[in-house]
Amino acid sequence: MGLSINQNIAAVNSYRNLSNTQNDLSKSLEKLSSGFRINRAADDAAGLAISEGLRSQVGGLKVAARNAQDGISVVQTAEGALTEVHSILQRVRDLSVQAGNDSNNDKARANIKTESDSLVAELDRISKSTNFNGTKLLDGTAGTLKFQVGADGDANSQISVDLSGANVKAIANTLAGGDLTTTGTSFAIADISAVGGAFSFTTTNGGVEKTITTANLGAAGSHTSVEGLADALRQDASFAQNFSVSVTKNANGAGTGIVVTALDGGTLAAADNATAGTGLAAGVAGTSVTGGLAFDTAANAQASTKMLDAQIEKISTARANLGAYQNRFEHTIKNVNVAIENLSASESRIRDTDMASEMVSFTRAQILSQAGTAMLAQANQIPQGVLSLLR
Numbered sequence: 345m346g347l348s349i350n351q352n353i354a355a356v357n358s359y360r361n362l363s364n365t366q367n368d369l370s371k372s373l374e375k376l377s378s379g380f381r382i383n384r385a386a387d388d389a390a391g392l393a394i395s396e397g398l399r400s401q402v403g404g405l406k407v408a409a410r411n412a413q414d415g416i417s418v419v420q421t422a423e424g425a426l427t428e429v430h431s432i433l434q435r436v437r438d439l440s441v442q443a444g445n446d447s448n449n450d451k452a453r454a455n456i457k458t459e460s461d462s463l464v465a466e467l468d469r470i471s472k473s474t475n476f477n478g479t480k481l482l483d484g485t486a487g488t489l490k491f492q493v494g495a496d497g498d499a500n501s502q503i504s505v506d507l508s509g510a511n512v513k514a515i516a517n518t519l520a521g522g523d524l525t526t527t528g529t530s531f532a533i534a535d536i537s538a539v540g541g542a543f544s545f546t547t548t549n550g551g552v553e554k555t556i557t558t559a560n561l562g563a564a565g566s567h568t569s570v571e572g573l574a575d576a577l578r579q580d581a582s583f584a585q586n587f588s589v590s591v592t593k594n595a596n597g598a599g600t601g602i603v604v605t606a607l608d609g610g611t612l613a614a615a616d617n618a619t620a621g622t623g624l625a626a627g628v629a630g631t632s633v634t635g636g637l638a639f640d641t642a643a644n645a646q647a648s649t650k651m652l653d654a655q656i657e658k659i660s661t662a663r664a665n666l667g668a669y670q671n672r673f674e675h676t677i678k679n680v681n682v683a684i685e686n687l688s689a690s691e692s693r694i695r696d697t698d699m700a701s702e703m704v705s706f707t708r709a710q711i712l713s714q715a716g717t718a719m720l721a722q723a724n725q726i727p728q729g730v731l732s733l734l735r
Contacts, residue, residue, distance in 0.1 A: 349730050355723035362716030369713050372706035375697045382695050391694045398691035402684055404495025409680045415491040415503065416673045422481040422510055423666040425474040429482075429512055430659050432463050436519070436637070437652040443639035444646050453639045460637055464519045471512035484511040493676045503676065505669050510662040515655045519637050529612040530592060532601040533570050540564035543577070543617050545587060549610030556586045570599025577602075578643055587612075588647040607650060 374383055382388045382395065442448070443456045471482045479486060486507040494501025533539060541564070544557045558580040567573040574589045583589075586608070592601045604612055637651065638644035 347730060347733075349727040352723060352727055354726055355720060358716060358720040358723045362713065362720055365709055365712040365716050369706065369709035372702055372709055375702050376699065376706060379697050379699075380695055381697045381702075388694075395691050395695040398687050398694070401495045402687045402691060405680050405684045405687070408493050408495055408501070409677055409684070411491055412493045412503075412673045412677045412680065415493070415505065416670055416677075418476045418479075418481070418489065418491075419505065419666050419670045419673065421476045422474065422507060423663055423670070425470055425482055426510060426512070426659055426663050426666070429467060429470060429515075430656070430663070432467055433515075433652060433656045433659060436460050436463050437649060437656065440637065440639065440645050440649040440652055444642050444649065446642050450640075456639050457637070460639065461520070464516055464637070467512055467519070468516035471516055474512075481507055482510050482512040484508070484513050491673075493673070493680065503669075503672065506665070509658065509665060512659075515658065518651070518655065529615065530601055530603045531615070533573070533599070536567055536570055536573060536599075537565045539573060539617070540566055541617060543583070543615065545583075545604060545612060546614040547586075547606045547608075547610035547612050549606070549608055554586075554610070556582050558583050570602060574599075574602055575643075577604075578646075584646075584650075588650075607647075607654070 371387075375381055382392050385392050439456050439460050443453055448456070471484075472480070474480065474482045479489070489505045489507065491503045491505065492501060493503050540562050542558050542560050544555055546553060546555045548554075558577065559582070561567075561573075561576045561580065567576065570591050574591050577583050577587075577589045586606060588605050588607060590603045590605075591599045592603060594600050604615065606612055637648040639648060
């Protein structure tokens, strides 16, 4: 190679290598100071796209875990209130059983009704006051609450909590006889001595038809009064589990007929009896009978006990469902936390800097930078040799 001064190729070469080394050194410093292997798309375009997707999932799952915890809080709030509702219903049932004893006079039964009414009023207050963040849980307005427990926007990322079974307001209305009415059918009995045999009652409730048939309640003439027939119906197991019966009376207090009411609120569509043509004639169907607890007679107290049993069963079912929801939320949180851990590890492997490996690269670049600087200085001295030729 000739000796020239216009083009110092050695210096150009040294400068090029030094520039590359400085670039590598700068990148290593950026990775070591930020902790990320990928700081811009140019570092790893595909890796950046994948890691950003994983980062979105991890962020969404962290929020989903908090949402699931909020779901547990909602369920616990509702279930805690239902615990007291259960206690109140059990106490009212005790009063109902107490009222079923004819050792109680009218005043005693009135006192029982007073306590019962007070407890039912508390049920209504609980239904109106139990809420979570302003959302009422036990008055029937909550319906189905949806909780986002996943990172995606599909149905599999939500859990629906149905609170319709925890409608304490409806239970309070049922027991108080407020806005709930059951549909009964009245039967006029012109000749009680002509009524006998078995009875069949057909009800419809929510489009479902059901027929209940009693045992043979005795031959015609075995009932000496309408009240006796009503008592015979109450003592029949099949009838008592599904219906209540009351006696209609004339101005003189004599029984003139009966009103049969379905305990489940259904409509009594038909009634058949062997002596219906002569002794039992259907009167006006659809008679409105106000619901609610009644302790004025032993028979009404027993009917009230059955009504309370049905409400206690509803609350038991509602609490069982809420307990199942809570267990589901707890397992959801555990699953989400495992997913967060695994996805975070995946994102870290793609995006984070391996500090040990990067320190090796940094040290190498640092040494090469120092050597390149020294060699550039030496290369710049090469043209100085031309001066010795010019002397």
